Amino acid sequence: MEKLHPIMFAGTGSDVGKSIIAAAFCRIFLQDGYHPAPFKAQNMALNSFATSEGLEIGRAQAVQAEAAGVPCHTDMNPLLLKPQSDHTSQVVLNGRPIGNRSAYEYFRKEGREELRQEVCSAFDRLASRYNPVVMEGAGSISEINLRDTDLVNMPMAIHAKADVILVADIDRGGVFASAYGSVMLLRPEERERVKGILINKFRGDIRLFESGVKMLEELCGIPVVGVVPYYKDIYIEEEDSVALATKSVRAERGKVNVAVILLRHLSNFTDFNVLERDPRVHLFYTNNVEELAKADIILLPGSKSTLDDLYELRRNGVAQAILRAHREGATVMGICGGYQMMGQEVLDPDHVEGDIERLPGLGLLPISTQMMGEKITRQVKFGFNEESLFNEELRMTGYEIHMGTTVPIEGAPASPLNILEDGSTDGYFVDSTCMGTYIHGILDNPQFVDFLLQPFADKLSETPETFDYHRFKEEQYDKLARHVRKHVNMPLIYQILTEKS
Known part of the structure; x- marks a missing residue:
């Protein structure tokens, strides 16, 4: 295939x-016979993923790699910031944490060149193996106060010799000002790299914006490569958890009602995406004690700050509501931090997470x-069990990202939920209504979801087939590609990506 320039999608804002x-575009290039891979030099997110090498990257790049049909790798997201408070983040470099930094410390010029060298080297390795590299910027392309310390937008595009497409959100308003201002605030050498504008999230009749397209092209001197309509019927994993609390909490008859506890430091909320799509399930997120009483199954999710969230659950009455719901027949299951909270105690003598050295857990599992x-x-x-582990049809997959060691308390029998391929064990199983695991993505396995829902089979108004989440995701990537391809001038994109600079 012809070698394409790298392409960067940068934004007028977050x-x-x-x-x-x-x-x-990862899926479009794959469909067109290319071998694409995603890249974002620096990502800030609590939602992360473990690569096959056991290293950590942002979930968004793992999703993009999946759309591109390639295994994810830390070179696709060499720098990940995981917020721990309003002012500090854990810094993950090339998949491994290197410490916590305040925003002020992180954005100082001192030490920036070492990080710049790392992210540029990651891009270079990726570009040698894939064609094209589909790059993503961060926030606004024109944060001029951060220009000298920026690692992810125009300095990265210049290093990569990438063609930049400026993405503007028309749904929020001010699209002309945001696009024009973003371009005009760039330095001349940066502006030269911006080859097109893509208008995103358009609502209504696109024909009504034809004059707007011409005006924008005249203002900026750059072609508008497409106007992509807003969609509601395509489901791609989201990077941010902002909209979780808006999901309906009204219990539905004929379905299994599943509540996910809405933690302050909730991480890896994509663990539950499969349940949102499963026709047997009505999923909602809540920390309201009355709403929890409506749930058949309560899921305690992962947390970036287990002790802080556990303290809050005790303070706001949610811990007591979970215990009451379990006594009345609800299943309670914890994943990662949620699993830790379900035990007898959580200890932090070395202050890994903060000032709290010990908190009693919910007491549902005999673990510490x-x-x-x-x-x-x-x-x-x-x-x-061993039989399912060595049966390819029954074997399951997932990933772990956690800090902490969990063991049964003295006198408690060993009762793991899972057996791993290396012979070690995971989680704790009391019975079909009380269990915990460290494995993220466990619900992506149809056989585990069937196991979780089985006690409530009599509630279902019908018995649909087991939901195939992998097939569903592939269908969604193809639908997304069709949607974007239909509204973007792809011949112009390919012309841009093959023109001599």
Whole structure:
């Protein structure tokens, strides 16, 4: 295939849809016979993923890699910031945590060149293996106060010799000002790299914006490569958890009602995407004690700050509501931090997470957890027992990202939920209504979801087939590609990506 220039989707601001547009182009290039891969030099997100090498990257790049049909790798997201408070983040470099930094410390010029060298080297390695590299910027392309320390937008595009497409969100208003201002605030050498503007999230009749397209092209001197309509019927994993609390909490008859506890530091909320799509399930997110009483199953999710969230659950009455619901017949299951909270205690003598050294857990599982400085990140294959582990049809997959070691308390019998491929065990199983695991993505396995829902089979108004989440996701990537391809001038995109600079 012809060698294409790298392409970067940069934004007029945050949440304009860069991640989804990049995922769409990863799938489009794959469909057109190319071998694409995603790249974002620096990402800030609590939602992360473990690569096959046991290293950590942002979930958005893992999704884009999936759309591109390639295994994810830390070179696709060499720098990940995981917020721990309003002012500090854990810094993950090339998949491994290197410490916590305040925003002020992180954005100082001192030490920036070392980070710049790391992200540029990651891009260079990726570009040598894939064609094209589909790059994503961060936030606004024109944060001129951060220009000298920027690692992810125009300095990265210049290093990569990438063609930049500026993504503007028309749904939020001010599209002319945001696009024109973004371009005009760039330095001349940066402006030369911006080859097109993509208008995203358009609502209504696109024909009514034809004059707007011409005006924008005249203002900026850059072609508008497409106007992509807003959609509601395509489901791609989201990077941010902002909209979780808006999901309906009204219990539905004929379905299994599943409540996910809405933690302050909730992480890896994509663990539950499969349940949102399963026709047997009505899923909602809540920390309201009355709403929890409506649930058949309560899921405690992962947390970036287990002790802080556990303290809050005790303070706001949610812990008591969970215990009451369990006594009345609800299943309670914890994943990662949620699993730790379900035990007898969580210990942090070395202050890995903060000032709290010990908190009693919910007492649902006979386990004790101690926070450790070393983070465990790995992909795993597992089964309920040895028979399922060695049966390819029954074997399951997932990944671990956690800090902490969990063991049964003294006198408690060993009762793991899962057996891993290396012979080690995971989680704790009391019975079909009380269990916990460290494995993210466990619900992506149809056989585990069937196991979780089985006690409530009599509630279902019908018995649909087991939901195939992998097939569903592939269908969604193809739908997204069709949607974007229909509304973007792809011949112009390919012309831009093959023209001599």
